[in-house]
Amino acid sequence: MNNEVTVGIDIGGTNSVAGVVDRTGKCLAKGSIDTRQYPEIEGFIEALASLVKKLISEAGVKYKVKGIGIGAPNGNCKRGSIENAPNLKWKGIIPLKELMQKYFNDIPILITNDANAAALGEQVYGNAKDLSDFIVITLGTGLGSGFITAGKLMCGHDGFAGELGHTIAVVDGRPCGCGRRGCLETYASATGITKTVIELLEIRNTESVLRNVLTEGIDAKKIHEAACLNDPIALEAFEFTGKLLGRKLADTVAITNPQAIFLFGGLANAGEYIFKPTRESMKKNMMNIFKDTCRLLPSGVDENNAAILGASALPWKAIIKDNLYLCPGHHI
């Protein structure tokens, strides 16, 4: 199996990246295209297929490509499609697998969304190699979540399971891009904590280095840097974010009873500033029978290649049958 590889592709609103990855998670070749340059999906697919063929050739003839995995916003793992993704130009239902398959008719192609890809990446290459029941939470612009239960990705009936970011954290709370109010991702995400800081700067008189930053310039990284300087607004924002996130994670543990939850992405890079209040709130809100059953952990996947690795894990899951399975009804 040493010369077997998979291809991982991550489609983003700005850039789309692809890489050829071996079973250990080593990225043998990678590249990207500018998603915005392709107003029509057909042109995008053509450019993406060319990139993938170039990367396979770069990796070398001795490697056999076992499958192509694609992570995409609103990627549907059951139907192999992208469905009404708000941040992509191509509207409606895009039959991504079908379109790509024309260029690679002898290679299995699998699609899922970004957060599910992150969960699979954690299981195949990261800190969840020996775990059967866990959740990966991606804390970026939004909050994504991928659930592995009994070793398998939980897809749900329509392939849309794992929308933890769109459960209600605060009744009638902040407006969300999904059209409702109070969704968890409006609080617990890089965007959410930025909103919290802006609100706190308005209602608190406390001095803060963040006051010197223009409102438009505040982001999760700057809030983290301010927290490292013991900035009271930054520290309060992390406390507040962790409190809401931990409460919803305790609820989630009561539903799926995982052994671990991994935090990943922009906001998770703040380390203990976000982990500590989240862990404390989880503990406070956790039902007794679940106390100390679920660890809150950092991701073990190299962040620089995480999107490629997550997507590339999808075909490995189809290949490694011993303890990793695809959910029934999956499109392979």
Add this chain to the structure above:
Amino acid sequence: MNNEVTVGIDIGGTNSVAGVVDRTGKCLAKGSIDTRQYPEIEGFIEALASLVKKLISEAGVKYKVKGIGIGAPNGNCKRGSIENAPNLKWKGIIPLKELMQKYFNDIPILITNDANAAALGEQVYGNAKDLSDFIVITLGTGLGSGFITAGKLMCGHDGFAGELGHTIAVVDGRPCGCGRRGCLETYASATGITKTVIELLEIRNTESVLRNVLTEGIDAKKIHEAACLNDPIALEAFEFTGKLLGRKLADTVAITNPQAIFLFGGLANAGEYIFKPTRESMKKNMMNIFKDTCRLLPSGVDENNAAILGASALPWKAIIKDNLYLCPGHHI
């Protein structure tokens, strides 16, 4: 397979019932013992085993018993145990499977909790025969829930998945038996709606037939009867209960993406009085991609034998391998 049967046992705080059930859900023999008469687990198991042997004999020699399924409060599907059940006299961890197996050493014995048994009953005999992803919610003294995802019972890492009743519906809300506050079951259960009526009678001046009932005498059945008379307090209580339940069900749909949710038990018997406000609240709180994907339905399992049927479904799941599976790590 016509002469194959399973035994279903439901252990309750007051009574424990058992029955011999064929593949179609016909109960060929049934009986019960008074749980409270047995302060020691060993005496209880002896009496239960005698009852089961008597029932098997009553059903007739032509039947072959393929397995025994037991539904119990805090029944653990992975460890085959009852663990710290608050309403049972036997404290700590009871190795139920092991104790029963001594009396039936050639018959597979499987344990789960009441709500998981209800979900399996719905799948094997009820309205979920053709469904792969659904939830059964039992609205009795508490709120139990059993999740079937991709055809299988979701057990979680420790066998305790499906505690939807102990997710937070109201932050800092009503005290719950679990030691926390605001759990969904303190609102959406037969006990919960009774509390709501008592609270409403205090704060509203409205006339109500429920004012004539002593506080101690109000229960879900009387609230249903009052609602049938258009009693404003009863109607408001159902509205309020449905509103909270529907909101949490919308959250749950975002996590597991089921195709149906079944309501079962005391409170569910109020029919549209509880279904209508719950359905409306689910719809109002549902993220767009899930709109109209999940139906809210009544159970199709005969309520008189539901506990026996649910438990008896557990061994059938182990036998019928085509589209019904046990979760990996299950103790059979």
